[in-house]
Amino acid sequence: MNQLRTHIEKIIPLDDDEFELISSHFTYKKYKKHQFLIQEGESVEYNYFVLKGLLKLVYTDEDGKEHIVGFAMEDWWETDFSAYYLKKKATMSLECMEDTEVLCLKLEDYRKLCAAFPKLEHFFLEKAYMGFISAQQRIISTMTTGIKERYEQLLEKHPSLIQRVPKSLLAAYLGVSRETLSRLSL
Amino acid sequence: MNQLRTHIEKIIPLDDDEFELISSHFTYKKYKKHQFLIQEGESVEYNYFVLKGLLKLVYTDEDGKEHIVGFAMEDWWETDFSAYYLKKKATMSLECMEDTEVLCLKLEDYRKLCAAFPKLEHFFLEKAYMGFISAQQRIISTMTTGIKERYEQLLEKHPSLIQRVPKSLLAAYLGVSRETLSRLSL
Structure with missing residues (x-):
């Protein structure tokens, strides 16, 4: 749980009692590579904070055909x-690409915690703004930038991701075939 | 200012004193069609709440070549x-497509107001989540859906937008040429 505390305290301070109450609302779960945390068509019970591992968020x-909406790894929410x-029912699936450990937060518990500690909304607002900025940059990048440039942007932004994700999935994230990625010597 | 109050009160309640303090941090501005609220390369002083009019957020x-990142009209923030x-310096421009009236909020004043009224962060968090969801849906739609379906989704989601935006700009939003849009009889 220390990892979650360090993560939240990058944005808001917490005392021991506050963090104890917060962490009591999270459930720890462990998954093997290829297991699904979310399956398309089912209800989505949790928001996941990744302690360890690598996941892909996929729209089929x-x-x-699989399209990668996003990846997630240590200290990301997905x-x-x-x-x-x-x-609503899930339109995407969330699958482990490595053995993965997460902390799970139900929406009801999220709401309880935000009611108890309004400063938590400041934390989640910061996360939501960064998520929105990333999504908007991805929209612009998709509209305007060549595959090679998009690959290089991804490499610059998340170097460790590139090392851990197979090329075929990077291609699915960038919206090209594996062959196109190869032709560009990426 | 009543329009702003109604808009915020859809999410959080406000008493008269609270709203008076909030509204005192907004500046009213009026623009003519074709005027710019934001120009690429310049600093971005404000977040805009649209009282009246229509705007386009453009990445060149x-x-x-112009790419439409988004539109904004009455009761939208842009x-x-x-x-x-x-x-940072603007990478996009924000231009009026009709005569437009906005309420402008500086980042410093946004922060002051959120510190004074933590429930305002709940309001902005709700807006940020909806913005994130829209952006993510647009990413999925761009990756997976044909132009005709994307046009129909836009029509269903924002019927009044379609009526007010010239076809050439809808094409730039959908990422196709004006001719392609015509060929699809849209």
Whole structure:
């Protein structure tokens, strides 16, 4: 749980009692490589804070083709956020690419904690703004930038991700075929 | 200012004193069609709440081609958020497509208000989550959906937008040429 405390305290201070109450609302879970945390079509119970491991958030289109919406690794939050927050069925799946350990937070517990500690909303607001900025930058990048530049941007932003993610999935994230990525010598 | 109060009170309650203090931190500004609220390369002083009018948030690529990152109209918030929040130079421009009236909020005043009224962070968190969900849906839609379906999704989500935005700009938003949009009889 120390990892979660350090992570939150980068944005807001917490005393021991506060953190004890906060951490009591998280559940620890461990998954093997290839296990699913979220399956398309099911309810999404949790938002996940990644302690260890690597995950992919995947949208599968009507033709069965996988599109990578995002990756997540240590200290990232990940879920099918729209389904989680709006209590709808998942349109994406969340799958482990490595053995993974997470802390799980239910929406009800998230709301309880925010009511108890309004400063937690400051923490989540900061996270939400950064998520929004990243998503908007990805939209711009998709509209305007060549594959090679997008690969290089990803490399610059998340060097450790590139080392851990197979090239075929990087291709699915960048929206090109594995062959195209190879042709660019990436 | 009543419009802003109604807008905020959809999410959090406010008493008269609270709203008076909040509204005192906003500045009213009026722009003519084609005027810029944000110009690429300049500092971004404000987040804008649109009282009346229509705006486009534009990213111009190296070849001088315009890409529409988003539109904004009545009761929407719009700015180059990354530049505003991270105090960087604008990478996008924000231009009026109709005569427009806005309420402007400086980042310093935003922070002051959130410190004074933590529940305002709950309001902005809700807005940030909806912005994030929209951006993520747009990423998925760009990766997986044909132009016609994307046009129909936009029509369903924002019918009034489609009526007010010229086809050439809808094409720039959808990432296709005006001719492609015509060929699809859209």
